[in-house]
Amino acid sequence: MSVDALLVQFLNGLAGASTLFLLAVGLSLIFGVTRIVNFAHGSFYMLGIYIAYSLTARIGGSVLGFWGSVVLAALAVGLLGVIVECLLLRRIYRAPELFQLLATFALVLIARDAALAIWGPEDLLGPRAPGLKGAVEILGRQFPQYDLALIFIGPAVLGALWWMLTRTRFGVLIRAATEDREMVGALGVNQAWLFTAVFGLGTLLAGLGGALQGPREPANLGLDLMGIGDAFVVVVVGGMGSIPGAFLAALIIAEIKALCIAIGTVHVFGFDFSFSKLTLVVEFLVMAVVLIWKPLGLLGKPSAASRNSSAVEAPLAPPDKAAKIFGYAVLVLLLLLPVVGQMFPYAVVLMIDILVAVLFAASLHFIMGPGGMHSFGHAAYFGLGAYGAGLLMKQFSMPMEAALGLGPLLAAAGALLFGWFCVRLSGVYLAMLTLAFAQIVWSIAFQWDEVTGGSNGIIGLWPAEWLNQKAAYYYLTLALTVGGVLFLWRVLLAPFGYALRAGRDSPLRADAIGINVFNYQWMAFVLAGTVCGVAGSLFAFSKGTIAPDVIHVGRSIDGLVMVLLGGVQTLAGPVVGAALFTWLQDAVAREFQYWRAALGVAILLLVMVFPLGVAGSVKRLLRRREVAA
Amino acid sequence: MLKLKDIHAYYGQAHILADVSLEVNAGEVVVLLGRNGAGKSTTMKSIIGLVKPAKGEVTFQGARIEQMAPYKIARLGLGYVPEERRIFTELTVLENLEVGRQAPRAGVPTWDWDKIARLFPNLGEMPQRPGGRMSGGEQQMLTIARTLMGNPACILLDEPSEGVAPVIVDQMAAAILELKSQGVAILLSEQNLHFAAEVADRAYIIEKGRIRFSGTMAELEADAEAQQQYLAV
Numbered sequence: 001m002s003v004d005a006l007l008v009q010f011l012n013g014l015a016g017a018s019t020l021f022l023l024a025v026g027l028s029l030i031f032g033v034t035r036i037v038n039f040a041h042g043s044f045y046m047l048g049i050y051i052a053y054s055l056t057a058r059i060g061g062s063v064l065g066f067w068g069s070v071v072l073a074a075l076a077v078g079l080l081g082v083i084v085e086c087l088l089l090r091r092i093y094r095a096p097e098l099f100q101l102l103a104t105f106a107l108v109l110i111a112r113d114a115a116l117a118i119w120g121p122e123d124l125l126g127p128r129a130p131g132l133k134g135a136v137e138i139l140g141r142q143f144p145q146y147d148l149a150l151i152f153i154g155p156a157v158l159g160a161l162w163w164m165l166t167r168t169r170f171g172v173l174i175r176a177a178t179e180d181r182e183m184v185g186a187l188g189v190n191q192a193w194l195f196t197a198v199f200g201l202g203t204l205l206a207g208l209g210g211a212l213q214g215p216r217e218p219a220n221l222g223l224d225l226m227g228i229g230d231a232f233v234v235v236v237v238g239g240m241g242s243i244p245g246a247f248l249a250a251l252i253i254a255e256i257k258a259l260c261i262a263i264g265t266v267h268v269f270g271f272d273f274s275f276s277k278l279t280l281v282v283e284f285l286v287m288a289v290v291l292i293w294k295p296l297g298l299l300g301k302p303s304a305a306s307r308n309s310s311a312v313e314a315p316l317a318p319p320d321k322a323a324k325i326f327g328y329a330v331l332v333l334l335l336l337l338p339v340v341g342q343m344f345p346y347a348v349v350l351m352i353d354i355l356v357a358v359l360f361a362a363s364l365h366f367i368m369g370p371g372g373m374h375s376f377g378h379a380a381y382f383g384l385g386a387y388g389a390g391l392l393m394k395q396f397s398m399p400m401e402a403a404l405g406l407g408p409l410l411a412a413a414g415a416l417l418f419g420w421f422c423v424r425l426s427g428v429y430l431a432m433l434t435l436a437f438a439q440i441v442w443s444i445a446f447q448w449d450e451v452t453g454g455s456n457g458i459i460g461l462w463p464a465e466w467l468n469q470k471a472a473y474y475y476l477t478l479a480l481t482v483g484g485v486l487f488l489w490r491v492l493l494a495p496f497g498y499a500l501r502a503g504r505d506s507p508l509r510a511d512a513i514g515i516n517v518f519n520y521q522w523m524a525f526v527l528a529g530t531v532c533g534v535a536g537s538l539f540a541f542s543k544g545t546i547a548p549d550v551i552h553v554g555r556s557i558d559g560l561v562m563v564l565l566g567g568v569q570t571l572a573g574p575v576v577g578a579a580l581f582t583w584l585q586d587a588v589a590r591e592f593q594y595w596r597a598a599l600g601v602a603i604l605l606l607v608m609v610f611p612l613g614v615a616g617s618v619k620r621l622l623r624r625r626e627v628a629a
Numbered sequence: 630m631l632k633l634k635d636i637h638a639y640y641g642q643a644h645i646l647a648d649v650s651l652e653v654n655a656g657e658v659v660v661l662l663g664r665n666g667a668g669k670s671t672t673m674k675s676i677i678g679l680v681k682p683a684k685g686e687v688t689f690q691g692a693r694i695e696q697m698a699p700y701k702i703a704r705l706g707l708g709y710v711p712e713e714r715r716i717f718t719e720l721t722v723l724e725n726l727e728v729g730r731q732a733p734r735a736g737v738p739t740w741d742w743d744k745i746a747r748l749f750p751n752l753g754e755m756p757q758r759p760g761g762r763m764s765g766g767e768q769q770m771l772t773i774a775r776t777l778m779g780n781p782a783c784i785l786l787d788e789p790s791e792g793v794a795p796v797i798v799d800q801m802a803a804a805i806l807e808l809k810s811q812g813v814a815i816l817l818s819e820q821n822l823h824f825a826a827e828v829a830d831r832a833y834i835i836e837k838g839r840i841r842f843s844g845t846m847a848e849l850e851a852d853a854e855a856q857q858q859y860l861a862v
């Protein structure tokens with residue numbers, strides 16, 4: 001590798017670092033002050049690039065017009081942020097963390113469809129910046145002028161932010177609120193105003209990042225999730241709430257990526273190893289390493305314990321008589337479905353999907369609710385189960401029954417390994433590490449062509465002869481799902497479950513009375529991963545094909561939505577939520593182009609009206625009736 | 630100036646304060662005495678709004694404040710100095726003071742850096758020191774100074790003598806008397822009777838969330854039984 005190639009890649013890395021920093025810094029700022037993990041940050045970034053596209057199309061011909069459009073786009077996105085903060089976030093600052101996530105995720109869905117309605121599904125490449133269209137020669141190599149400009153813009157924004165944070169009253173208040181916002185309020189500062197301003201500033205920065213990206217990549221509808229993924233990684237690696245940390249993290253990640261490209265393919269021990277393939281996953285590798293080594297990120301500080309004196313959660317109740325009768329009735333209906341449903345063969349197909357989703361969601365709920373570990377990468381275990389079964393059948397020529405039975409063991413092994421790292425963390429950091437592991441699994445499935453089939457996945461995974469009929473496969477799915485869910489419930493109502501909840505509610509006290517919280521959480525992680533793997537294996541044979549998207553972050557998020565939709569504090573919650581979500585997605589998606597936005601609005605209503613989730617709210621309603629009667 | 634009437638407060642299901650009533654008049658230093666866990670800090674938090682009383686009335690200078698947000702209460706001129714100090718460790722002394730700064734208020738002393746530096750000479754020497762690199766006593770001074778920057782008419786001072794060196798305790802007592810001489814009313818919480826006796830005009834004793842004694846400092850010092858029953862450890 002030559003020096004000039006290395007230098008050019010180094011400069012590329014610097015430009016990439018600027019982009020990443022602008023994308024992420026607002027998220028860090030917002031989290032630091034409001035403690036809201038704003039899932040919609042990537043959407044604001046995406047809107048920035050779209051709005052800048054429209055503006056530059058009109059006025060971007062001149063130098064002034066181009067940079068004016070960039071600034072205007074950033075301001076427009078910031079204004080949108082202010083509106084969202086006032087209308088939505090203000091109402092949920094005191095809600096549980098997960099609800100805030102869900103609400104901001106609803107914004108992602110709405111923003112995506114809004115962009116689809118306004119700008120259409122095609123990629124839109126904006127004009128290049130006037131005056132910076134060419135390239136400069138560096139050691140005989142061409143380097144784009146615009147990227148050179150970006151290299152300076154990132155640090156300039158960092159400098160401006162730094163000045164604001166240290167030299168203005170607003171900045172001092174932001175830093176104070178990052179440490180202890182309640183105290184800032186008790187000293188006479190109106191937090192509502194401070195939060196709105198910070199949220200507006202954070203989203204403005206996201207919009208700026210997007211607008212500046214316009215000449216480099218086309219505006220498209222996938223930028224929201226891509227953006228939020230990258231932003232989370234940078235913020236978590238840098239330390240949540242730390243602005244210099246965000247810069248440092250952006251720099252490290254972008255430079256390592258550039259280095260991987262510069263190295264390219266190397267031969268070791270007769271193997272070809274392509275470093276450039278690593279670029280898809282390198283940021284997640286960096287994140288995993290950093291979180292294991294420094295659980296609060298490079299420059300993160302432990303945040304003041306949340307002083308929200310929110311009510312203690314009531315213990316999980318075993319189902320009472322009425323609930324049991326209801327459960328049996330549902331079971332009978334489910335058993336009769338293939339008979340009754342002969343007129344609607346599709347009902348059985350949909351029901352298989354629903355049952356698989358139920359098992360997936362119940363296993364996620366197991367670690368998330370009673371375990372208190374919010375996994376953002378649960379799709380990893382679903383995918384490992386699916387690929388485990390697929391590989392055993394295709395690569396090891398196992399019969400389908402054996403593959404189905406042993407496939408989940410791959411998920412168990414994954415959970416055993418990843419869980420050991422994850423349960424050391426808590427809160428958002430844990431969520432991000434689970435996400436990182438899921439992305440790593442995804443990228444292995446995506447890139448290891450020889451074994452996993454790469455992006456094509458594995459095809460021809462058909463069930464054995466006797467399961468070939470949809471009805472037969474349905475009964476198998478029903479048996480495994482009901483068995484799996486009952487098993488998880490049983491464990492939760494056993495001493496294991498109590499210990500798990502003790503570990504969630506007061507880890508120190510639990511440790512003090514001799515509960516090894518680490519071991520319990522780790523075991524819970526493995527149990528949940530294994531059951532989730534069963535769902536994945538069932539899924540593989542129900543579809544006949546699996547591709548890397550079974551591990552995609554989208555599926556992990558679907559799981560979260562299912563659990564929260566149903567209600568995290570009840571046993572039935574994930575079951576109800578998964579069924580409702582899968583059915584809604586199926587019913588609405590086929591009829592209505594903007595089903596995402598519809599789902600988003602529904603989630604927002606849910607968060608505002610039923611903060612306990614569907615099952616939780618029904619339960620509370622019934623209890624009220626009882627008390628009244 | 631400040632009046633609590635039949636306050637009840639809860640943490641979740643736990644009933645922490647019951648029927649707490651007390652009063653602080655203009656220019657007065659009143660001490661709320663009680664053992665650890667008696668409910669002193671909870672009383673303070675119920676006044677400033679960090680804990681919302683479930684029942685009862687809090688009146689400050691004629692305004693009902695029990696349902697107000699903390700920042701609004703603070704802006705009425707009621708200052709709060711928390712027991713845990715809660716200074717901003719990443720911010721310098723001057724920046725900490727900046728967070729507490731409010732506009733001047735008619736009829737009460739106005740504070741600025743010079744005045745703060747005169748009241749607490751130790752702070753005056755370290756304007757750029759980050760809060761996290763100060764001794765416990767210096768932090769205690771800073772947390773009071775920060776509240777003073779809001780130009781309060783009345784201050785809630787939660788156990789200022791706790792965990793600081795005797796020489797600092799003396800400085801705290803001097804500072805309280807100085808504030809009193811400037812016309813600032815103070816509600817002080819304490820476990821330390823000697824410290825209270827040095828500065829307070831009147832006293833309440835709280836135990837298990839109920840007021841058990843109320844009277845002048847002189848009356849309390851004469852009442853060996855009350856001291857024995859509610860304060861001795």
Ligand SMILES: Nc1ncnc2c1ncn2[C@@H]1O[C@H](COP(=O)(O)OP(=O)(O)O)[C@@H](O)[C@H]1O
Binds near residue numbers: 666668
């Ligand atoms: N955040 C809290 N959650 C639950 N209970 C609390 C909390 N803070 C204090 N308590 C309880 O309330 C009671 C009164 O506490 P506190 O007002 O801090 O007493 P004091 O300041 O007199 O030592 C104690 O029994 C304490 O354990």
Ligand SMILES: [Mg+2]
Binds near residue numbers: 669788
């Ligand atoms: Mg106390």
